[in-house]
Amino acid sequence: MTEQLSNFGKRLALDSGIGELMRDLGDALAAGDGNICMLGGGQPSHIPAIDELWQRRLQEIASDPKQTARVLGDYDPPAGDAAFRKAVAAFFSRQYGWPITMENVAVTAGGQTAFFLLLNAIAGRCEGQPDRKVLLPISPEYIGYADQSVSSDFFQATKPLIEETGDHEFKYGIDFDALTIDDSVAAMCLSRPTNPSSNVISDEELSRLIDIAKQADVPLIVDNAYGLPFPGAIFGDAIPQFDPSMVLTYSLSKMGLPGTRTGIVIAAPKVIERLSSMNAISSLANNNLGQAITRPLFESDQMATLSRDVIRPYYRQRAEQARQWLTESIDADVPFRIHRCEGAFFLWLWLPGLPITSQELYERLKRRKVLVISGHHFFFGLEDDQWQHRNECLRLSYTTDPDVLKRGLKILGEEINSLYRVAVP
Numbered sequence: 479m480t481e482q483l484s485n486f487g488k489r490l491a492l493d494s495g496i497g498e499l500m501r502d503l504g505d506a507l508a509a510g511d512g513n514i515c516m517l518g519g520g521q522p523s524h525i526p527a528i529d530e531l532w533q534r535r536l537q538e539i540a541s542d543p544k545q546t547a548r549v550l551g552d553y554d555p556p557a558g559d560a561a562f563r564k565a566v567a568a569f570f571s572r573q574y575g576w577p578i579t580m581e582n583v584a585v586t587a588g589g590q591t592a593f594f595l596l597l598n599a600i601a602g603r604c605e606g607q608p609d610r611k612v613l614l615p616i617s618p619e620y621i622g623y624a625d626q627s628v629s630s631d632f633f634q635a636t637k638p639l640i641e642e643t644g645d646h647e648f649k650y651g652i653d654f655d656a657l658t659i660d661d662s663v664a665a666m667c668l669s670r671p672t673n674p675s676s677n678v679i680s681d682e683e684l685s686r687l688i689d690i691a692k693q694a695d696v697p698l699i700v701d702n703a704y705g706l707p708f709p710g711a712i713f714g715d716a717i718p719q720f721d722p723s724m725v726l727t728y729s730l731s732k733m734g735l736p737g738t739r740t741g742i743v744i745a746a747p748k749v750i751e752r753l754s755s756m757n758a759i760s761s762l763a764n765n766n767l768g769q770a771i772t773r774p775l776f777e778s779d780q781m782a783t784l785s786r787d788v789i790r791p792y793y794r795q796r797a798e799q800a801r802q803w804l805t806e807s808i809d810a811d812v813p814f815r816i817h818r819c820e821g822a823f824f825l826w827l828w829l830p831g832l833p834i835t836s837q838e839l840y841e842r843l844k845r846r847k848v849l850v851i852s853g854h855h856f857f858f859g860l861e862d863d864q865w866q867h868r869n870e871c872l873r874l875s876y877t878t879d880p881d882v883l884k885r886g887l888k889i890l891g892e893e894i895n896s897l898y899r900v901a902v903p
Contacts, residue, residue, distance in 0.1 A: 532734065609632060616651075619859075648817060702729075809891075
């Protein structure tokens, strides 16, 4: 069957890191096996106060026949519901003073779809020109970008600086001296917080990237799936920034609504117009439900207060607890380091001198019903494929049930300890 696929089909229909991740997640949920420790996906936790809010909103919608008919029975315009887009624009204007209107806002079928459309519209093969690239200013980066290209491998990544910041801790930094933009670069792209490492680039670093992108006349795309103002899973000080040259993406998934598949893009009107056209061709219209559920929350600014007062402290506590359990599970003489946890839903574990690859460790853990993500998937776009660090890392999600998380981290520690004991002469 492979030989019958087009180039597009071969790139999207065959194995990928994000496909492996989502299969693991789906199989674990479908199996209902209480012994499986799912530490691999980006599934948000079921926070009782948030789940109760969504249930209440669904009941309010269902109790209104006109609203129910509108949400379930009508197509939205390709850019999204006009009232929702106005509410989102007004929300950001109140929160940050951004001079935007609904013409700066588009809705997509999830953040993943937004990136598929945006990246392929900007980069790849162009008739009569060299292939256009997307520059990742810091690596590792989100696994879901890696296989998005439908024409050619268009990612170019910059190896990070690594600072050992404390006992069993480290932090990545942008190597601005190594960051170069030539004529082949069509855009820069990063997530904030960074998935997988939980790194949050500073406001100063972000401002510097904006200036670099503007000087090169390329857009800077910032993925805020875990960021500010919603769901607000940033544990330190950070300020969102907007410039007309930027493209900002958001998602309702990490608010606890992944099933609604609702992404939000804020950009210049011409970008929004193009995205709307691509929406119409690829999916006609977007899912109405997420927009209907959350529009009153944007209008009342509850999206910001919920994120700040409920979601952020919840995940911060989870991160601290998970880090403690992970540290306790690994022998003190193992030279492990955990990236400073600055946000998102993950711990990023670095195992210097790991006797096997992180992919082999993933397979060993899977046999023991502990599902993680091998770090090598996140280092795409780097020219140095021999860099050992890329095969020494794991991404661990801490959003699952605490008992499951603790058991999974204990098993992980057992596997790591046994590997390093064998390696010692």
